[in-house]
Amino acid sequence: MAATLARLFAFLLIVLGTYLWIGYSITELTGGGQRTSAAVDVSPEGGETIYWGKGRCFTCHSVGGQGSAVRGPNHGQFGEKFPLAMGARAEERAKERSEKEGTEFTAVDYLVESLASPGAYVVKGYKNEMAVVYAPPISLSLTEIKAVAAYLMSLGGDLDMEAIDTAPGELTEAFYAKISAAAAAGGGDPGEGAIVYEDNCSECHILNGEGGEIGPELSGIAGKGLKFISEAILQPAKALTKGFETYVAVNQEGRQTIGLKTRDEAGEIDITTATGDVVTLEKADIKEIRIDDTKSVMPDDLSEAMTVKDYQDILSYLMLQKPKPEAQ
Ligand code: HEC
Numbered sequence: 001m002a003a004t005l006a007r008l009f010a011f012l013l014i015v016l017g018t019y020l021w022i023g024y025s026i027t028e029l030t031g032g033g034q035r036t037s038a039a040v041d042v043s044p045e046g047g048e049t050i051y052w053g054k055g056r057c058f059t060c061h062s063v064g065g066q067g068s069a070v071r072g073p074n075h076g077q078f079g080e081k082f083p084l085a086m087g088a089r090a091e092e093r094a095k096e097r098s099e100k101e102g103t104e105f106t107a108v109d110y111l112v113e114s115l116a117s118p119g120a121y122v123v124k125g126y127k128n129e130m131a132v133v134y135a136p137p138i139s140l141s142l143t144e145i146k147a148v149a150a151y152l153m154s155l156g157g158d159l160d161m162e163a164i165d166t167a168p169g170e171l172t173e174a175f176y177a178k179i180s181a182a183a184a185a186g187g188g189d190p191g192e193g194a195i196v197y198e199d200n201c202s203e204c205h206i207l208n209g210e211g212g213e214i215g216p217e218l219s220g221i222a223g224k225g226l227k228f229i230s231e232a233i234l235q236p237a238k239a240l241t242k243g244f245e246t247y248v249a250v251n252q253e254g255r256q257t258i259g260l261k262t263r264d265e266a267g268e269i270d271i272t273t274a275t276g277d278v279v280t281l282e283k284a285d286i287k288e289i290r291i292d293d294t295k296s297v298m299p300d301d302l303s304e305a306m307t308v309k310d311y312q313d314i315l316s317y318l319m320l321q322k323p324k325p326e327a328q
C-alpha cells in the first residue's frame with residue numbers, strides 16, 4: 001500500500017514537472033517572455049552551438065578530427081569510411097532514395113528525417129540507438145532542430161536556408177509538425193505512443209475507424225487540446241463526456257449494475273459495463289437508478305500501469321490526431 005502510494009506520488013511529481021516544462025517550452029515557442037541566453041538563430045553557427053552543447057550530439061558523433069565519439073557515424077569527412085562530410089552525404093543519400101522510390105526526396109528531408117524518425121533509416125554498421133533529440137532529457141525545440149540541420153548541411157553540402165527554415169518541402173514540413181506536436185506534449189514519441197494506446201485504450205475507443213465502442217470516438221481529439229486530454233486520462237471523472245455518464249442501477253434484490261446506459265425502451269434498459277458486457281434490466285425490476293457523476297466508466301488508475309514516458313508518448317500521439325476539415 002505504502003509502496004503504491006509512493007509510486008503514485010512520484011508519478012504525479014514527474015507529471016507536474018512535465019507541465020512546468022510544457023509551460024516553459026510554450027513560452028519559448030510563442031516567443032513570449034524573455035528569450036534566454038541559450039536561444040539560437042536558425043543558422044549553421046547556431047546549430048554548431050547546439051551540436052557541441054545542449055544537443056549532446058558530440059556524445060555519440062564526431063566531426064572529422066573534432067571530437068572523439070564513435071557510437072554514431074562521423075559527420076565530417078574522415079578516413080576511408082567517411083569519404084563525404086554530412087551535407088554532401090545527405091545529398092547523395094537523398095539522390096539514391098529518389099531514384100529508388102521514384103519520388104522527390106531532398107538532402108534536407110534526409111537530415112530532418114534522421115532527427116525526427118531516427119529508426120526510419122539506420123546507417124549500415126550502426127545500431128538503431130540514435131537519441132530522440134526532441135524528447136527529454138535533450139528536448140531540442142523545433143528552432144534548435146532547424147539550426148542543427150543547417151549546421152550539418154553546411155558541412156560539405158549546398159546550404160539552402162529557405163528549404164530548412166521558411167519554405168521546407170512537404171516531407172520536411174510533416175516532420176516539423178511531428179516534432180512540434182511531440183515537443184508540445186512534453187517531448188513524447190508519437191510512434192511509441194501508438195503502441196501504448198493500442199495496449200491500454202483501443203479496447204474502449206474508436207480511433208480512425210478501429211477499436212471498441214464503449215467510450216467516445218477519439219478521432220480528431222487533438223482539437224480539444226493538451227490540457228483536456230491529459231485530464232481525461234488522469235482524472236476521467238472530472239468532466240464526463242456528455243452521453244457517457246455513469247449509471248448505477250439497483251434491482252429489487254439490491255444488486256448493483258454500473259455502466260453506461262446504451263438502450264432505453266418501453267419495458268427495459270441496457271447497461272454496458274466497463275468490460276463491455278451488456279446487461280439488460282427489466283424496468284419493473286429496477287428499484288433505483290441514478291447517475292453517479294463522481295465515477296467514470298473509464299478506469300482512473302490507467303496511469304499506474306504506465307510509465308511517465310508511456311504517458312508522454314501517448315499524449316504526443318493523441319496531439320497528432322487532428323480534426324479532419326469538414327467536408328463541404
Ligand atoms: C545516443 C547517441 C546519439 C546521440 C546523442 C545522437 N546521435 Fe545521431 N546517430 C546515432 C547513431 C547510433 C546513428 C546511426 C544509426 C542511425 O542511422 O539511426 C546516428 C545517425 C545520425 C545521422 C545520420 C548519419 C548518416 O551518416 O547518415 C544524423 C544526421 C545524426 N545522427 C544527427 C544527430 C544530431 C544532429 C544529434 C544531436 C542533436 C545526434 N545525432 C545525437 C547516435 C546518436
Ligand code: HEC
Pocket residue numbers: 197200201202203204205214215216217218221228229232233236237239240241244245274275296297298299302314
Ligand atoms: C474501460 C473502457 C475505457 C478505457 C480502457 C479507456 N477509456 Fe477513455 N473513456 C471511456 C469512457 C466511458 C469515456 C467517457 C466518460 C468520461 O468522460 O470519462 C472516456 C473518455 C475519454 C476521453 C474524453 C473524450 C471526449 O471527447 O470527451 C479521452 C481523451 C479518453 N477517454 C482517452 C483515453 C485514453 C488515452 C485511454 C488509454 C490510456 C483510455 N481513454 C482508456 C472509456 C475508456
